[in-house]
Amino acid sequence: MALDKKYDFKKIEEGKYENWKNKGYFKAGDISKARxxxxxxxxxxxxxxxxxxxxxxxxxxxxxxxxKAKGFDVLYLPGVDHAGIATQxxxxxxxxxxxxxxxxxxxxxxLKECYAWKEAYSxxxxxxxxxxxxxxxxxxxxxxxxxxxxxxxxxxxxxxxNEGLIYRGERIVNYDPVMKTxxxxxxxxxxxxxxxxxxxxxxxxxxxNRYLTIATTRPETMFGDVCVVVNPKDKRYxxxxxxxxxxxxxxxxxxxxxxxxxDIQFGTGAMKCTPAHDPNDFNIGxxxxxxxxxxxxxxxxxxxxxxxxAGMDRMECRKELLKQIEADGNLIKIEHIKHQVxxxxxxxxxxxxxLSKQWFIKMKPLADRVLExxxxxxxxxxxxxxxxxxxxxxxxxxxxxxxxxQLWWGHRIPVYYSKTTNNILVTDQKPTDMENWVQDEDVxxxxxxxxxWPFETLGWPDETPDFKRYYPLDCMVTGYDIIxxxxxxxxxxxxxxxxxxxxxxxIIHGIVRDSQGRKMxxxxxxxxxxIDVINKYGVDSLRYFLATTASPxxxxxxxxxxxxxxxxxxxxxxxxxxxxxxNIPENYSNIDAKNIDKKRLNxxxxxxxxxxxxxxKRITKAMDxxxxxxxxDLLYNFVYDDYCSFYLEMTKVSLKDENGYxxxxxxxLLYTLKAILMMIYPFSPFISEEIYTNLPVHKESxxxxxxxxxxxxxxxxxxxxxxxxLKAAIxxxxxxxxxxxxxxxxxxxxxxRSSFKFNxxxxxxxxxxxxxxxxxxxxxxxxxxxxxxPNITIFVKDSVDKEEIKAKxxxxxxxxxxxxxxxxxxLNNERFLAKAPKDKIESEKQKYxxxxxxxxxxxxxxxxx
RNA sequence: GGGUAUUUAGCUCAGCUGGGAGAGCAUCUGUUUGACGUACAGAAGGUCAUAGGUUCGAUCCCUAUAGUACCCACCA
Numbered sequence: 034m035a036l037d038k039k040y041d042f043k044k045i046e047e048g049k050y051e052n053w054k055n056k057g058y059f060k061a062g063d064i065s066k067a068r069x070x071x072x073x074x075x076x077x078x079x080x081x082x083x084x085x086x087x088x089x090x091x092x093x094x095x096x097x098x099x100x101k102a103k104g105f106d107v108l109y110l111p112g113v114d115h116a117g118i119a120t121q122x123x124x125x126x127x128x129x130x131x132x133x134x135x136x137x138x139x140x141x142x143x144l145k146e147c148y149a150w151k152e153a154y155s156x157x158x159x160x161x162x163x164x165x166x167x168x169x170x171x172x173x174x175x176x177x178x179x180x181x182x183x184x185x186x187x188x189x190x191x192x193x194x195n196e197g198l199i200y201r202g203e204r205i206v207n208y209d210p211v212m213k214t215x216x217x218x219x220x221x222x223x224x225x226x227x228x229x230x231x232x233x234x235x236x237x238x239x240x241x242n243r244y245l246t247i248a249t250t251r252p253e254t255m256f257g258d259v260c261v262v263v264n265p266k267d268k269r270y271x272x273x274x275x276x277x278x279x280x281x282x283x284x285x286x287x288x289x290x291x292x293x294x295x296d297i298q299f300g301t302g303a304m305k306c307t308p309a310h311d312p313n314d315f316n317i318g319x320x321x322x323x324x325x326x327x328x329x330x331x332x333x334x335x336x337x338x339x340x341x342x343a344g345m346d347r348m349e350c351r352k353e354l355l356k357q358i359e360a361d362g363n364l365i366k367i368e369h370i371k372h373q374v375x376x377x378x379x380x381x382x383x384x385x386x387x388l389s390k391q392w393f394i395k396m397k398p399l400a401d402r403v404l405e406x407x408x409x410x411x412x413x414x415x416x417x418x419x420x421x422x423x424x425x426x427x428x429x430x431x432x433x434x435x436x437x438x439q440l441w442w443g444h445r446i447p448v449y450y451s452k453t454t455n456n457i458l459v460t461d462q463k464p465t466d467m468e469n470w471v472q473d474e475d476v477x478x479x480x481x482x483x484x485x486w487p488f489e490t491l492g493w494p495d496e497t498p499d500f501k502r503y504y505p506l507d508c509m510v511t512g513y514d515i516i517x518x519x520x521x522x523x524x525x526x527x528x529x530x531x532x533x534x535x536x537x538x539x540i541i542h543g544i545v546r547d548s549q550g551r552k553m554x555x556x557x558x559x560x561x562x563x564i565d566v567i568n569k570y571g572v573d574s575l576r577y578f579l580a581t582t583a584s585p586x587x588x589x590x591x592x593x594x595x596x597x598x599x600x601x602x603x604x605x606x607x608x609x610x611x612x613x614x615x616n617i618p619e620n621y622s623n624i625d626a627k628n629i630d631k632k633r634l635n636x637x638x639x640x641x642x643x644x645x646x647x648x649x650k651r652i653t654k655a656m657d658x659x660x661x662x663x664x665x666d667l668l669y670n671f672v673y674d675d676y677c678s679f680y681l682e683m684t685k686v687s688l689k690d691e692n693g694y695x696x697x698x699x700x701x702l703l704y705t706l707k708a709i710l711m712m713i714y715p716f717s718p719f720i721s722e723e724i725y726t727n728l729p730v731h732k733e734s735x736x737x738x739x740x741x742x743x744x745x746x747x748x749x750x751x752x753x754x755x756x757x758x759l760k761a762a763i764x765x766x767x768x769x770x771x772x773x774x775x776x777x778x779x780x781x782x783x784x785x786r787s788s789f790k791f792n793x794x795x796x797x798x799x800x801x802x803x804x805x806x807x808x809x810x811x812x813x814x815x816x817x818x819x820x821x822x823p824n825i826t827i828f829v830k831d832s833v834d835k836e837e838i839k840a841k842x843x844x845x846x847x848x849x850x851x852x853x854x855x856x857x858x859x860l861n862n863e864r865f866l867a868k869a870p871k872d873k874i875e876s877e878k879q880k881y882x883x884x885x886x887x888x889x890x891x892x893x894x895x896x897x898x
Numbered sequence: 899g900g901g902u903a904u905u906u907a908g909c910u911c912a913g914c915u916g917g918g919a920g921a922g923c924a925u926c927u928g929u930u931u932g933a934c935g936u937a938c939a940g941a942a943g944g945u946c947a948u949a950g951g952u953u954c955g956a957u958c959c960c961u962a963u964a965g966u967a968c969c970c971a972c973c974a
Binding site (some may be wrong): 110219223249250296306311427430516517548550601605651663678764768853855856876 | 910938970
């Protein structure tokens with residue numbers, strides 16, 4: 034029954050997770066209870082989980098464990114994401130390192146490699162989930178490329194296509210020339226890069242001595258120019274509209290046209306127009322029915338439209354072309370500038386806007402539905418609330434979603450093109466005459482399947498029992514960085530296909546930064562591996578740190594000191610438990626408030642129980658609002674101040690009691706400890722389980738135990754007042770000793786005068802003030818210093834230097850005088866008396882009276898010295 | 899250009915619907931008090947960014963200003 038002397042987290046963590054898992058505690062399905070459902074945001078199968086996953090999973094697991102303890106049938110469904118582009122990049126790299134590549138081995142063999150990769154990393158992920166201690170239901174684990182998900186994806190694609198919400202079109206898309214695939218707009222990260230702004234002469238056809246100056250950052254696109262555009266209001270160019278200039282790159286003639294789009298202030302006010310390689314130019318081209326010659330291949334090399342530069346890489350071409358233009362005398366100047374350049378989120382390659390044929394989802398109607406839904410009761414509740422704005426903002430202004438990717442790893446687009454006609458088939462059934470058809474080569478954006486995650490994992494499109502019971506989800510937890518990528522898309526797909534928002538609440542958390550506040554990144558090498566932290570401090574401490582350090586939605590810095598502080602806290606709980614188990618009889622088994630005779634409780638027992646019930650109420654409220662920082666703070670203060678520093682110390686006296694209160698103290702110790710365990714348990718389940726299973730009465734596991742409920746029968750308001758007076762008296766005497774340079778254990782003669790019967794509390798005060806003698810009195814005691822406190826006055830026999838006492842008293846007097854002044858200011862303010870709430874006025878009056886008495890007493894003392 | 903957040907003790911951050919500013923770490927002074935030195939008892943340290951406004955009363959609400967961070971859009 035006794036706990037080890039040392040809190041050894043390694044020993045404690047061992048075997049518990051496997052035990053919980055094997056016993057089936059993680060499994061959902063008890064339909065006698067109300068349900069609470071959540072799915073894990075599926076991690077990519079690209080590698081190890083990082084600390085960002087740890088914070089995500091910790092918040093989820095705290096929520097689930099709390100809800101389970103509150104009596105819910107909790108579903109926490111796990112799964113992994115195939116992560117199309119990210120995984121393909123990794124497998125590509127692996128093949129290259131082995132001296133081959135995906136084109137050499139072919140699509141089928143490549144996919145085999147991908148699946149093997151997925152298996153290996155799923156194992157790693159499982160190990161890490163186990164380390165983190167999360168209670169996911171493995172019997173329901175899913176994978177975005179499993180059979181059910183493929184079914185769901187096809188169903189969604191085909192339906193949206195038939196509804197006209199998916200279309201194929203030739204558009205300017207952002208192309209990643211390294212991964213050789215189109216990307217959606219939100220997969221582009223803009224970074225400030227150093228660049229050059231080149232100014233060229235575009236000579237007039239009529240008069241080659243005159244020219245227009247045109248600036249560009251991408252000279253290689255000049256091969257795709259179809260005209261020059263100026264603003265019709267730009268006085269400089271009024272006369273030249275309609276004339277033609279010569280493209281210095283290839284000698285072609287370009288008409289000068291006028292359009293409001295051009296910014297007169299920017300550059301030279303004259304802009305070259307390349308419809309196939311710039312989205313804005315594309316719009317102008319469309320408006321005026323211009324050609325849109327494609328001059329760059331998707332791998333970043335130049336097409337045959339570029340003459341001798343054909344086949345050359347875009348950057349190489351830029352260099353060579355510059356040489357040529359300079360030799361021709363058409364280069365005016367090169368300006369070094371800093372500008373925003375789009376990079377591929379995954380490969381970091383500079384993306385090229387290229388005209389190409391891709392599949393898109395028409396966003397407007399789907400997005401509008403989300404916006405409408407947010408005005409109804411079925412809306413998604415964001416925690417914190419402000420993140421709803423991020424969703425709304427994006428939903429009211431988003432481009433069509435490019436969903437096709439020129440990759441192999443992913444959901445193949447269920448579209449077949451006729452070899453002989455223009456017919457296409459959109460179906461999940463392979464045509465029987467396949468020889469006449471060819472399937473679309475592309476796969477879908479990885480987020481296409483992720484968007485269906487809340488319902489595809491529950492069996493949708495089939496009306497499975499799980500789908501019926503657990504959908505829509507009660508809660509979703511994720512970082513603010515993927516509100517666009519994921520949350521928004523789940524919401525619109527959920528609304529469109531299930532008529533309901535896919536979850537009721539969404540908890541948004543920030544990211545974990547390094548100790549200097551920088552984002553963790555591979556290139557900086559400043560990442561913190563959660564496994565290292567767990568090995569050093571234990572997972573309970575890591576979880577506690579992650580859940581409590583930042584307020585909701587706010588970023589946090591990793592701080593080893595704080596993890597250490599968490600571990601000290603857990604150590605404190607450990608030792609308090611050890612103390613209790615050492616002091617109550619092994620066969621003592623009453624832990625139920627119904628079975629305790631309240632008369633057996635002494636004043637301090639009643640005091641801590643009252644404080645406990647109060648804190649249970651407040652913590653529950655915070656937990657229900659997903660305010661884990663506030664909840665943990667409340668518990669922390671309760672544990673250190675009320676429970677350890679005060680109550681446990683007092684029990685060192687009460688445990689020696691012989692007059693009938695012992696049983697009450699045993700009960701209180703056990704009951705309070707269990708409640709504390711239950712409240713720390715969602716945060717730090719391993720240590721809680723260890724202590725819990727060592728209690729004289731317990732279930733098989735803390736996972737089967739219930740969360741404490743507020744119990745009115747354990748609230749004793751009058752005891753609080755008395756014990757507060759005791760507490761204040763102990764503190765005052767300690768302070769008195771410090772101020773008078775006495776040893777803490779200096780034995781003094783002490784007299785007490787109180788407004789209530791103090792006798793029951795004398796023994797506590799005597800012990801903790803190290804009193805030589807302690808006597809209750811009715812009147813002032815001569816030759817003593819008096820300390821006036823609410824409901825109690827202490828007289829301490831003087832035994833120290835008069836001058837020091839004088840100085841001390843003078844200082845006290847000043848402080849009290851300022852308090853009196855403040856209080857008088859308020860109480861003399863008629864408007865305060867008229868408008869402030871009554872109880873506020875009353876308490877201020879009481880304080881005022883106390884200050885006055887203290888002031889008088891101290892003044893008297895000073896005179897007597 | 900549009901938006902979101904943030905500015906509180908030396909450092910990192912809390913502070914729930916306005917009513918005497920808190921924690922961790924660091925600092926200083928004590929302590930072999932029988933759970934814990936991973937501790938205990940105390941101390942010091944803050945015009946709550948600035949300026950206005952609302953209010954009996956503002957760290958909290960409103961407006962403006964400044965600094966910082968991030969998101970979206972974007973300049974050819």
